[in-house]
Amino acid sequence: MATTSTSVIATKSVISKYRALTVGLIVFWTVCVGASLWINIDRTYRHAEEAAGHQARTAFDKDVIYRRWSSRLGGVYAKVTETTPPNPYLRDPERDISGAKGEPLTKINPAYMTRIVHELGELSSGIVGHITSNNPIRPGNEPDPWEARALTLLESHPDMKEFSERQIMNGKPYLRFIGPLITEESCMGCHAFQGYKVGEQRGGISVSVPMEPFLVQANSATVFLGISHAGLWLFGVVFFFMFIRNLIKSDEQIAMAQEETTEILTTVHEGLFLLDKNGKMGTQFSASLPGMMRREIQPGMDFTAILREMVPQKVFENATSYIELLLGNRVKESLVADLNPLNEVEIEGDSGAKHYLSFNFNRVLEEGEISHLLVTVQDVTERVYLEQQLEAAKDRSRKEVEVLLNLLQKDPVTLQQFFTTTEQSLTQINERLRNDDDTMEGRMHILAYIMRVVHGIKGEAAALGAEMFESYAHSFEQELVVMRERGEVRGEDIVRITVLLEGFYERLASMSSIATRAVGSPSASKDGAAVPTEGAEEKIIKSFEENIRNLAQRIAIDDGKQVVVVTDIAQIATLPRRITKELGSIAVQLVRNAVKHGIEPLQDRIAQGKSPHGEIQISCRETEVPDQFDFVVRDNGRGISVARIRKQLITSGRMSAAEAEALNAKDVIMKIFETGFSTAEEADRDAGRGVGMDVIADKVLKIRGNLMLNSKIGEFTEFRVRFDA
Amino acid sequence: MKLLIVDDSSIIRGRIARILSDPRLPEIRIIGMARNGVEAVGLSQQFKPELVTMDLTMPEMDGVECTEAIATLNPKVNILIISALSDKATAIKALKKGAKGFLYKPFTDEQLIQAFLEMID
Numbered sequence: 001m002a003t004t005s006t007s008v009i010a011t012k013s014v015i016s017k018y019r020a021l022t023v024g025l026i027v028f029w030t031v032c033v034g035a036s037l038w039i040n041i042d043r044t045y046r047h048a049e050e051a052a053g054h055q056a057r058t059a060f061d062k063d064v065i066y067r068r069w070s071s072r073l074g075g076v077y078a079k080v081t082e083t084t085p086p087n088p089y090l091r092d093p094e095r096d097i098s099g100a101k102g103e104p105l106t107k108i109n110p111a112y113m114t115r116i117v118h119e120l121g122e123l124s125s126g127i128v129g130h131i132t133s134n135n136p137i138r139p140g141n142e143p144d145p146w147e148a149r150a151l152t153l154l155e156s157h158p159d160m161k162e163f164s165e166r167q168i169m170n171g172k173p174y175l176r177f178i179g180p181l182i183t184e185e186s187c188m189g190c191h192a193f194q195g196y197k198v199g200e201q202r203g204g205i206s207v208s209v210p211m212e213p214f215l216v217q218a219n220s221a222t223v224f225l226g227i228s229h230a231g232l233w234l235f236g237v238v239f240f241f242m243f244i245r246n247l248i249k250s251d252e253q254i255a256m257a258q259e260e261t262t263e264i265l266t267t268v269h270e271g272l273f274l275l276d277k278n279g280k281m282g283t284q285f286s287a288s289l290p291g292m293m294r295r296e297i298q299p300g301m302d303f304t305a306i307l308r309e310m311v312p313q314k315v316f317e318n319a320t321s322y323i324e325l326l327l328g329n330r331v332k333e334s335l336v337a338d339l340n341p342l343n344e345v346e347i348e349g350d351s352g353a354k355h356y357l358s359f360n361f362n363r364v365l366e367e368g369e370i371s372h373l374l375v376t377v378q379d380v381t382e383r384v385y386l387e388q389q390l391e392a393a394k395d396r397s398r399k400e401v402e403v404l405l406n407l408l409q410k411d412p413v414t415l416q417q418f419f420t421t422t423e424q425s426l427t428q429i430n431e432r433l434r435n436d437d438d439t440m441e442g443r444m445h446i447l448a449y450i451m452r453v454v455h456g457i458k459g460e461a462a463a464l465g466a467e468m469f470e471s472y473a474h475s476f477e478q479e480l481v482v483m484r485e486r487g488e489v490r491g492e493d494i495v496r497i498t499v500l501l502e503g504f505y506e507r508l509a510s511m512s513s514i515a516t517r518a519v520g521s522p523s524a525s526k527d528g529a530a531v532p533t534e535g536a537e538e539k540i541i542k543s544f545e546e547n548i549r550n551l552a553q554r555i556a557i558d559d560g561k562q563v564v565v566v567t568d569i570a571q572i573a574t575l576p577r578r579i580t581k582e583l584g585s586i587a588v589q590l591v592r593n594a595v596k597h598g599i600e601p602l603q604d605r606i607a608q609g610k611s612p613h614g615e616i617q618i619s620c621r622e623t624e625v626p627d628q629f630d631f632v633v634r635d636n637g638r639g640i641s642v643a644r645i646r647k648q649l650i651t652s653g654r655m656s657a658a659e660a661e662a663l664n665a666k667d668v669i670m671k672i673f674e675t676g677f678s679t680a681e682e683a684d685r686d687a688g689r690g691v692g693m694d695v696i697a698d699k700v701l702k703i704r705g706n707l708m709l710n711s712k713i714g715e716f717t718e719f720r721v722r723f724d725a
Numbered sequence: 726m727k728l729l730i731v732d733d734s735s736i737i738r739g740r741i742a743r744i745l746s747d748p749r750l751p752e753i754r755i756i757g758m759a760r761n762g763v764e765a766v767g768l769s770q771q772f773k774p775e776l777v778t779m780d781l782t783m784p785e786m787d788g789v790e791c792t793e794a795i796a797t798l799n800p801k802v803n804i805l806i807i808s809a810l811s812d813k814a815t816a817i818k819a820l821k822k823g824a825k826g827f828l829y830k831p832f833t834d835e836q837l838i839q840a841f842l843e844m845i846d
Contacts, residue, residue: 331824332843339817341817
């Protein structure tokens with residue numbers, strides 16, 4: 001609808017624009033056709049007059065000739081009849097003579113002859129001839145008023161050979177003509193007595209030609225002229241209207257095209273503009289362009305100058321060369337697109353985050369010649385970032401596979417054990433989800449259980465360097481924390497947990513299939529117990545150590561700390577598998593805690609005059625009691641601060657200040673074994689979930705051991721697990 | 726149509742030669758294979774090729790110089806730069822010196838055929 005109404009407005013303005021032109025053209029045309037008609041009609045009537053004049057002149061000339069003939073003969077004799085009586089005005093003694101048989105003859109002098117011929121002529125053709133003079137011998141030859149005036153005119157202008165004029169005679173139109181009679185020698189016989197001299201102009205002959213036949217013809221010609229001119233005028237007017245209509249139409253089309261162009265340019269996401277051969281931008285560009293270029297754009301701006309400010313010098317030079325190549329017609333457009341230096345270019349903005357633009361250039365041809373380049377600009381920042389992220393992710397997973405493959409080569413047993421135990425743990429979660437009581441309390445219990453398991457998997461994955469599992473477990477855990485903090489587990493939460501578990505299974509399956517492919521058949525039996533092989537004991541210790549060291553180093557690097565891990569765990573190899581398995585998990589959590597919470601940041605250690613690198617000692621020794629072992633993880637960090645735990649209990653809202661103060665030191669420390677407790681202020685993947693200590697407690701319970709804690713503020717923390725093999 | 730292949734890698738030379746039998750291409754006859762710029766200029770002088778594929782990094786005389794020399798000998802020659810170069814500036818330089826098109830290494834047979842078709846269009 002919008003388009004229609006605007007085009008109507010456009011039409012109106014176009015019409016008013018052309019109204020003056022239309023009126024002007026019609027007026028001009030009317031004047032032209034009118035003038036032509038007038039000139040033609042005038043000429044027609046003039047022709048009629050001329051034709052009549054011609055007839056009159058012919059008659060006059062004939063009169064003059066036969067008069068001359070007659071006067072040279074001195075007159076001729078004719079028989080006297082009724083119609084030819086003797087001329088009473090002829091003074092000639094020989095006027096009347098007798099013929100050979102005695103019959104009476106009378107002289108017909110030129111004037112008499114003329115009169116007779118004129119009478120005959122009037123009767124036959126209607127042309128009235130009249131010989132006349134201001135001084136006639138015969139009274140009947142006196143001039144009428146017109147003739148008198150014309151004779152006077154001719155006498156006063158001796159060079160005038162004739163005079164003619166249209167006149168009305170007896171109510172009818174005539175062309176009246178008069179020519180002068182010049183006195184000749186032969187005239188003197190009769191007119192000498194009047195004092196005539198040879199060569200003098202004396203009177204004339206007037207001829208009056210009836211105009212009616214000529215006018216009839218002229219009138220019909222005029223009618224034809226009128227009709228043809230009217231037709232011509234109409235044709236012209238129609239032609240003008242069509243011409244104007246076409247103009248309006250083409251104007252409308254131009255306006256519409258312009259409107260469409262504007263619409264396209266305002267809506268299109270890409271920056272669009274034309275670039276001419278001098279590097280100047282066109283008058284139109286898309287509305288998104290200035291925002292994309294992060295600057296004001298004016299029509300006709302120098303693109304090269306803008307570009308110079310936006311990109312590094314080297315890119316700029318390449319870009320101008322490239323544009324120059326495209327504007328020339330030597331290179332093939334399609335075969336140089338890969339070389340576009342502005343395909344993905346980082347823009348040097350004055351402020352704000354860096355962004356990437358892509359400029360694409362396409363030739364615009366006019367009659368086969370390259371006239372412009374159409375430049376399409378796209379903001380590809382997001383794409384570039386995604387590509388970078390993807391590259392980084394690829395890099396990470398490549399590393400991870402590398403780590404896993406490495407591990408597979410060095411320690412297939414541990415890896416296989418990880419796959420198996422993880423799968424078992426996940427299956428156990430599934431079963432508990434299916435079987436346990438569906439009260440809110442029951443659900444909260446399951447939640448705590450799942451958190452412990454997931455946290456355990458996270459720790460083991462971290463120890464193995466399987467970051468993909470670690471980060472998945474981390475995000476899994478984060479969702480669980482949200483549920484725990486909300487204080488209820490809803491039905492949809494259970495669904496969500498199932499989905500997350502499914503994701504775990506998938507990752508596990510793909511990893512374990514990579515591992516299987518890499519080494520052939522797994523070296524562990526289905527129930528997860530490692531098949532003892534030659535040198536297996538040594539391997540267990542070695543991988544245990546290596547895992548712990550890797551984990552400690554990784555966390556230390558993440559936190560900007562330095563740690564040294566010292567181990568004395570040879571006896572682990574003598575322990576049954578079910579115990580070493582749990583000890584591995586316990587070690588992971590304890591070492592993690594030691595690096596995370598025990599060892600102080602580098603600057604703190606230096607400030608306290610301690611060695612810059614913290615030390616973590618891990619040992620497993622048989623006590624004096626046979627078959628009783630102590631597994632110890634000790635760090636020389638800040639020690640466990642009762643005050644700090646108490647403060648955390650209060651700030652986390654788990655207890656009121658009074659309640660916390662009422663607890664003795666031992667009870668305060670016991671709180672760290674409760675689910676959901678953490679002293680870390682911000683949760684990351686290594687600490688802060690408030691799961692960890694409860695995982696340890698869980699595992700210690702499994703091997704029916706005791707957990708002992710010994711710590712001194714500013715000096716050390718020691719966890720001791722005592723168990724029977 | 727006479728073709729000169731300029732590339733120091735025999736594998737690339739072989740690949741280019743292989744696609745010439747494609748039915749979409751007009752008859753193209755290899756008049757020479759050059760392993761470096763000096764050889765290429767010599768062969769151009771002798772055989773006046775109409776189509777040249779040009780590597781950019783070569784011993785003795787590099788592709789840019791070689792392009793310039795061949796284009797000076799015969800301004801109507803169609804030179805296609807084929808290079809793995811990550812430095813676009815050098816390729817652009819070669820184009821300014823008279824090459825007509827550019828193809829990235831590695832390329833597929835189809836890409837090369839399309840490039841040839843474009844070049845002789």
